[in-house]
Amino acid sequence: MGFDYAIVHVKYTIPPAVLLTLLYRPLFTKLDVFKVSFLVTVAVLATLPWDSYLIRNRIWSYPSHVIAGPTFLDIPLEEVFFFFIQTYNTSLLYLILSKPTFQPVFLRPARSSQMPWKYHRIAGQLFLLGATLWGWRRVHENGCGTYTGLIVVWAAPIVLLQWTLAYQFILGLPLTNTILPIALPTIYLWAVDTLALRRGTWVISADTKYGVNLWDGLEIEEALFFLVTNTLIVFGQLAFDNALAVLYTFPTLFPNPPNLPSPATLMRALLTSPTKYDGARLAGLQDAVQRLKRKSRSFYLASSTFPGPLRTDLLLLYSFCRVADDLVDNAATAEEAKEWISKLHEFLDNVYSDSKSSRSSMATIHAYFPPNTRSALVQLPVAKLPRQPLQDLLRGFEMDLAFNNLSPINSEGDLRLYSERVAGTVAQMCIQLVFHLYPSTLTPSKQRKVVDAGNRMGIALQYVNIARDISVDAHIGRVYLPLDWLREHGLTYKEALEHPSDARMERLRTRLLENAFSLYEGARAAIESLPVEARGPIRVAVESYMEIGRTLRKEGYTVKAGRATVPKWRRLMVAWKTLNRRTD
Numbered sequence: 060m061g062f063d064y065a066i067v068h069v070k071y072t073i074p075p076a077v078l079l080t081l082l083y084r085p086l087f088t089k090l091d092v093f094k095v096s097f098l099v100t101v102a103v104l105a106t107l108p109w110d111s112y113l114i115r116n117r118i119w120s121y122p123s124h125v126i127a128g129p130t131f132l133d134i135p136l137e138e139v140f141f142f143f144i145q146t147y148n149t150s151l152l153y154l155i156l157s158k159p160t161f162q163p164v165f166l167r168p169a170r171s172s173q174m175p176w177k178y179h180r181i182a183g184q185l186f187l188l189g190a191t192l193w194g195w196r197r198v199h200e201n202g203c204g205t206y207t208g209l210i211v212v213w214a215a216p217i218v219l220l221q222w223t224l225a226y227q228f229i230l231g232l233p234l235t236n237t238i239l240p241i242a243l244p245t246i247y248l249w250a251v252d253t254l255a256l257r258r259g260t261w262v263i264s265a266d267t268k269y270g271v272n273l274w275d276g277l278e279i280e281e282a283l284f285f286l287v288t289n290t291l292i293v294f295g296q297l298a299f300d301n302a303l304a305v306l307y308t309f310p311t312l313f314p315n316p317p318n319l320p321s322p323a324t325l326m327r328a329l330l331t332s333p334t335k336y337d338g339a340r341l342a343g344l345q346d347a348v349q350r351l352k353r354k355s356r357s358f359y360l361a362s363s364t365f366p367g368p369l370r371t372d373l374l375l376l377y378s379f380c381r382v383a384d385d386l387v388d389n390a391a392t393a394e395e396a397k398e399w400i401s402k403l404h405e406f407l408d409n410v411y412s413d414s415k416s417s418r419s420s421m422a423t424i425h426a427y428f429p430p431n432t433r434s435a436l437v438q439l440p441v442a443k444l445p446r447q448p449l450q451d452l453l454r455g456f457e458m459d460l461a462f463n464n465l466s467p468i469n470s471e472g473d474l475r476l477y478s479e480r481v482a483g484t485v486a487q488m489c490i491q492l493v494f495h496l497y498p499s500t501l502t503p504s505k506q507r508k509v510v511d512a513g514n515r516m517g518i519a520l521q522y523v524n525i526a527r528d529i530s531v532d533a534h535i536g537r538v539y540l541p542l543d544w545l546r547e548h549g550l551t552y553k554e555a556l557e558h559p560s561d562a563r564m565e566r567l568r569t570r571l572l573e574n575a576f577s578l579y580e581g582a583r584a585a586i587e588s589l590p591v592e593a594r595g596p597i598r599v600a601v602e603s604y605m606e607i608g609r610t611l612r613k614e615g616y617t618v619k620a621g622r623a624t625v626p627k628w629r630r631l632m633v634a635w636k637t638l639n640r641r642t643d
């Protein structure tokens with residue numbers, strides 16, 4: 060009896076598990092727990108009979124002085140624990156590395172005659188079939204290729220199934236989602252194995268191995284075993300995510316998908332032919348991701364912390380708000396801007412009208428809006444959003460048009476109304492989307508209170524936005540600071556437009572930021588009443604933006620294109636701290 064194998068765990072497998080858990084803990088959703096538990100269960104169940112066979116046939120063995128003693132199906136418990144912890148560690152690494160990627164946009168729609176990567180699929184299948192036959196022969200020969208053959212015969216059919224179901228996803232995703240989560244734990248386990256074998260923790264029988272080392276101390280069979288098992292785990296995660304992407308991306312194929320889908324539902328999603336994928340929806344999502352990436356670094360970072368289906372809806376909402384705002388802002392004349400707003404109102408009339416068909420809405424979109432904006436309108440998740448905040452948002456844009464050598468913002472009340480319309484509404488819609496996806500246990504009146512707090516938070520964010528953009532806005536003939544504030548500081552509207560960096564304007568910026576932070580302080584506790592899946596991500600979205608306000612309050616901040624910017628490393632720090640923090 061000994062503890063060498065247990066010490067390998069204490070030294071090499073448990074510390075990464077703790078580290079990865081701490082890193083991913085704030086983002087760990089119920090769906091992640093379900094996914095990891097499912098894979099761990101499958102991995103342990105699939106490995107036990109195989110490993111038991113290997114041990115009983117003395118392909119490998121454990122000297123009695125290195126294991127504690129208890130076994131299950133002749134497998135030392137330390138080894139059973141290894142299957143569990145390896146699957147857990149590799150799965151968590153995959154979850155962390157794949158988090159920044161919005162995976163649904165890597166689904167490929169296909170026409171029946173033209174399956175993307177058809178030949179890659181066939182080549183992969185032939186290779187894995189060939190490998191299985193090759194392994195089978197090595198096992199039958201019962202010579203030095205036996206152990207390799209047993210690894211291949213056991214793993215290749217499972218990889219073949221995973222490949223057949225998810226090859227498009229596997230081939231399309233960035234390498235950070237595929238090769239990297241396989242390579243990192245494999246190399247790590249190769250290093251651990253080198254140390255363990257050198258110390259004789261486990262021994263491979265000389266008769267059933269090739270006797271070839273990848274490097275001194277690492278047998279080729281062991282190297283293959285870790286590579287193959289990590290591939291099984293990551294491909295398992297990818298197949299699972301492929302199913303989730305199909306399930307949550309195509310409401311016409313899967314209306315109201317459950318938050319925790321059953322294996323049967325997942326299989327149905329995986330078996331859905333790519334010819335049925337809605338190409339327009341995928342294009343809309345791709346446009347939305349690119350739009351967010353280009354236009355808002357704060358919300359782009361925050362978006363990756365949201366769970367999949369909520370991320371989809373928020374991206375589509377962002378895309379609509381951005382397109383509408385840009386159409387109005389980039390219009391050459393006030394007349395043109397007004398026309399865009401009335402077209403957008405007509406769009407809302409159409410999509411919220413019971414009597415108009417979706418075909419007539421599409422016709423309006425095609426007749427009125429430029430091609431590069433259409434996907435944002437078509438994909439707006441209207442079924443999950445009330446009409447009122449969208450309409451108020453357009454009324455906020457209308458207020459922008461009233462700037463004409465004059466300002467429509469006379470008082471602090473006007474500023475608040477404007478900010479409520481352009482940003483309070485956005486916050487209300489974000490919360491509606493959260494409640495739609497993750498039904499809350501709060502009473503309707505408490506839910507309304509949360510929406511009200513969200514509204515105030517939206518106003519706070521808009522104040523920060525205005526404080527950041529004083530110079531940029533002055534260049535386009537707008538000063539959003541209330542006229543009575545300007546008067547209190549002896550400034551006329553014209554002076555404020557011409558001298559946005561005047562010391563008095565700086566004092567007004569400080570006053571606006573104070574208001575922003577006081578609204579923020581009053582509203583932030585309500586985030587903790589949101590469904591648990593949304594709390595951390597909403598905190599990140601809010602804090603990443605408020606960090607711009609904190610930067611503006613410090614002296615000597617960096618300005619890019621006339622705007623204060625927060626360096627990437629600081630945005631990441633804020634996101635990380637925020638995810639781990641709780642407001643009281």
Ligand SMILES: CC(C)=CCC/C(C)=C/CC/C(C)=C/CC/C(C)=C/[C@@H]1[C@@H](COP(=O)(O)OP(=O)(O)O)[C@]1(C)CC/C=C(\C)CC/C=C(\C)CCC=C(C)C
Nearest residue numbers: 355362373377380381482486489512513516520524585586
């Ligand atoms: C994570 C993610 C994808 C979030 C998307 C949020 C979203 C839908 C944002 C829409 C943004 C937008 C283009 C709106 C049009 C009107 C506008 C310009 C509003 C200002 C945004 C600033 O964006 P940006 O800096 O890119 O704008 P400009 O370059 O100046 O054009 C706003 C400041 C509004 C943003 C407000 C929110 C995102 C609301 C945040 C509040 C919550 C999520 C609720 C908090 C909940 C509680 C309970 C307190």
